[in-house]
Amino acid sequence: MKPSIFLKAVSLSLCLAAVVVSQGCMIKGNETNLQATDSSSNTDVVTPPDSGTSGDPQTDTDPTDSSSDAVPSSMHMEPPTVDTTAPVFISYPRTIKLLKGTEFVPDDYVGYIDDVDKDVELKVTGDVDINTVGDYPIKLTITDDAGNSKTIDVTVNVYTKKQATKKPTSTASSSKASSTTTKSKKPSFADLKKKYETGNAYIGIDVSKYQGNINFQKVRDAGCHFVILRAAIYNNGKFGIDSKFEQYYKDAKAAGLMIGVYYYSVDNTTELMKQHCAELAAALKGKDIDFPVAYDFEKWKGFQKLKMNSSDLNNMFYLFCSEMESYGYEAMIYANPYFLRNWFKPGNYKIWLADWKTQPSWAGTIHFWQFSATGRIDGISCDVDVDVYYPDGRVVEAKKEG
Secondary structure, eight states: OOOOOOOOOOOOOOOBOSSBBOTTEEEEOOSSOOOSSOOOOOEEEESOOSSOOSSOOSOOOOTTOTTOSOOOTTSOOOOOSSOOSOOEEEEEEEEEEEETTOOOOGGGSOEEEOSSOSSOEEEEESOOBTTSOEEEEEEEEEEOTTSOEEEEEEEEEEEOHHHHTOOOSSOHHHHHHHHHHHHHTSOOHHHHHHHHOOSSOEEEEEEOGGGOSOOHHHHHHTTOOEEEEEEEEEETTEEEEOTTHHHHHHHHHHTTOEEEEEEEEOOOSHHHHHHHHHHHHHHHTTOOOOSOOEEEEOOOTTGGGGOOOHHHHHHHHHHHHHHHHHTTOOOEEEEOHHHHHHTOOOTTSEEEEEOOSSSOOSOEEEEEEEEEEEEOOTTOSSOEEEEEEEEEEEEEOOOOOO
């Protein structure tokens, strides 16, 4: 079988005094500290999760609605010649948790994108005393070069370590009971098979090194048909092959599982993408890949630090497709409903939908559906992503209004 590729489908000048964020401070996106995952301790972050989503994030939407399948035949997107659309917050917190005495850098807590401008300005209105515990309401405004702007309200909660480590008041027995109840809510893999393997559909999983040691024979015996392995990752300026990839591939192949792979990336230049595609292809050489490899872009929080507009975001996708096709692989996109509806234009490329619901909430044709990140299966000691594969594609109808 011809192997194929998935697309698993993103000058800082703080006008901050030592203690107070001054009203009217202008901030430009910082090019440093590229992180693909959200490691902050903030609560109520309005952003798509790292892998899939339990529902659409409460973010702004792009008025141009880029969910259309129409794409240029050259698979290259140009930004509008006239910029009349305001930039959009694609990730932001309702409440920013800030440890007392810590420097407040607002740009580290949000993600925003524009259809034209690659260096959108962030303005902070309001005062934050970083040395005094309390809640501080502020306004964040993003403005592009054409003067289009968008403002949101957030609260900065300055707290102490003592507050952060305060134990809950519930008793040990009630906590244990609650934990037991939570665990019992997770359906067995057998139950998931009965529910989702209807018609021409097959259930499987996707994994990375974080799943630890895996007994793939037990995984196969539990009724799993396939596994999608993380082959490589580019993050924080470093490219690398997943440390478990070779062992996972060997063991999954021996167990008789169908195998796919994905690439986790924050590539933002042509040179990086071409280089990493070559390294990815080298890692796949000689291996039997049954499914497309996923290119997984999840840099939504801090997207502005990549210095890309929405056209650049899509062009990185198209470049990945053409590069991998030159190595003999197909390309596909991994994304959740929000980004498919508002930012990505996948054209005719197949879709691996990340949507953690009982039914897909995106209207269109999908070939894979990641419906859970908390699955359990024999052979793996922790939670695992669970997916359904539709060889002939599944057409998801749009929900009727009313």
